Amino acid sequence: MDHFLYRDGSLYAEDVSLAEIAARVGTPFYCYSTATLTRHFTLFDEALSGMDHLVCYAMKANSNQAVLTLMAGLGAGVDVVSGGEYRRAIAAGFTGDKIVFSGVGKTREEMTLALQGGIRQFNVESEPEMERLNAVAQMLGLVAPITVRVNPDVDAKTHAKIATGKKENKFGIPISRAREVYARAAALPGIDVIGIDVHIGSQLTQLEPFEAAYNKVKELTHELRADGHDIRRLDLGGGLGIPYERSNEAPPLPSEYGAMVQRVLGDLDVEVEIEPGRLIAGNAGVLVSEVIYVKSGEEREFLIIDAAMNDLIRPAMYEAHHDIVPVVEAAPGSEKVKYDVVGPVCESGDTFAKQRDLDVLGEGDLIALRSAGAYGAVMASEYNSRPLIPEVLVQGDQFAVIRKRPDYDEMINRDIIPEWL
Template identity: 75%
Template sequence: MDHFLYRNGVLHAEDVNLTEIAAEVGTPAYVYSTATLERHFRLFDEALDGMPHLVCYAMKAASNQAILKTLAQLGAGMDVVSGGEYARAKAAGVPGERIVFAGVGKTREEIAQALAGGVRQFNVESEPELALISEVARGLGLTAPVTIRVNPDVDAKTHAKISTGKSENKFGVPISRARDVYAEAARLPGIEVVGIDVHIGSQLTELAPFEGAFTKVAELTEQLRADGHRIDRLDLGGGLGIPYQNTNEKPPLPFDYGALIRRTVGHLGCEIEIEPGRLIAGNAGILLARVIYVKEGEGRRFLILDAAMNDLIRPAMYDAWHDIVPVAEPEPGAERAVYDIVGPVCESGDTFAKSREMPELAAGDLVAFRSAGAYGAVMASEYNTRPLVPEVLVKGDHHAVIRERPTFDEMISRDTIPQWLRED
């Protein structure tokens, strides 16, 4: 469910008419719904009600400060994967004890940054990383809380570029070697083992892969406790998918996910951490765009938009589907046409949809890409010197620009001309 609905013939974000945002901010622009963000966070929180738990938002999905503050005020923790994301979480007012630092390539500087600023735990991905964390912690006179990320070799049955739990993926240590790695962690100074971490991928649309992974984690927990380790916390990652296509596709609900967690690991008495990102932010955002031209090609018709692959790269990178709807509600029985929907960037890959049936549209019409809140604005770029797409947050009948569109002068001023090229 989201809060983008037609009212009086126009698509609204909560109580705000999207044509008003387009007139004020211009297009393309991302628009987020506070009510949707809050509802989706609460669904996960309620799914684990009665168990000690922390819902850590995977902020790589959408990391604007306003989004982080919205979720932090509800009690969310943050899952960060870089020093920059850590700094964003702290700037949004999230205390270190609610920040989990994940990521396969943590640097010495990032480790020191998190230790100095406070961190709930590091999710350790390898033995060299474990040794480095120990070295940095010892040098600072601190103790680093860690979980070891285990790779359970479970096929998440998702897109190859977002699968993380198979043996061929770069993430975690093989679960078959986990006991040896935990033994090494126990020997290292400056390290405090607090639990186990697992994450098998993103956009999962069935529960069976989760069940396979969590069952293996439960068995490992018993083994590690028998080896003398204190395993108080299980970080089960995220990955629950959302329906991108307006069909009968129905990924599991957070309630069902929570029930699976209770069934597979609930008996262990551990605090549970989960790290949803896409399901919280995905349907909470749309990309608003305008038709520049309708072009007649050889045997096909092109809908050329002012949004491009640099604004929303998911279709080009993942062959991802987004429902694209007119902002003006079509009349019942309105004429329909088949379009290739493309952007203005000089790349054939700048294509959002092929042979997509839509209500007939004309130059100047507004459209909205649904389910664009996750991995949209955060992956945007300034390719072709196109200004970075702005972001707008809606709450009820209010809206605010939470990231401005830069001017060309602002973009160009970031370049520095070396002395030998200066005319003065």
């Protein structure tokens, strides 16, 4: 469920008309719903009620400071994957004891930053990382709390570019070597082993891969405890998918996911962390764009819009589907046209949809690409010297620009021309 609904034929974000925002902010822009963000976090939190747990928002999905501040205020933890994300989390009000640091390439500088600023745990991805973290912690006179990310070799049944739990992926250590690696970790004076981490991928639409991975983690927990390790926390990652196509069967609900977690792991006497990002932010956002031209080709109609692949790269990178709807509805029973919806960037890959059945549209009409709140603005670029687009947050009948559109001078003046040119 989201809070982008039609009223009297016009698409609203909560109680604000998207057409009104477009008139005041210009297009294209991202729009997020506070009510949807709040609801999706709450659903996850409630799904694990009765179990010691922390829902850590995976901020790589959407790291706008306003979104992060909202999450911190709701009591969420946060999962970060870089020093920049750590700094964003602190600036948004997260305390160190609620920050989990993931990622395969943590640097000395990032380790130092988190150890000095406060950290809930590092999710360690490799033995070289563990050795380096130990050295940095000892140099600072501190101890680094860690989980080790294990790779359970489970097929997440998702897009190859966002699968992370098979043995050919770069993430984690093979679960077959976990006892050996944990033994080494226990011998390092700058390391405090507190648990196990696992994350098998993103946009999973079935519970079976999660359950297979979690059963392997459960078995490993028993083995490591028998070896003398105090396994008191399990980081289960994120990855639960969202319904990008409204016509398709919906992925499992957070309540169904939570029930499975409690059934599989509820008897282990551990604290559980989960790290949803897409499911919290994805359907909480839309990308609003204006039609520039309708171009008739020999074989198809092209809807050329002012948003482009640099604004939302998911269709070009992942062949991802986003439902596309008009901001102003056509009358019931109106004619449909098959359009290729494309942007103005000089790439054939700058295509949002091919042969999509849409209402008849013309120059100046507004459309909304749904489910664009995750991995949209965070992956945007200035390719073709196109400025980053605004982000807008709605709450009830209010809206605010939470990232403005830079002007061209700002964009150009970031470059430095050497004196010798």
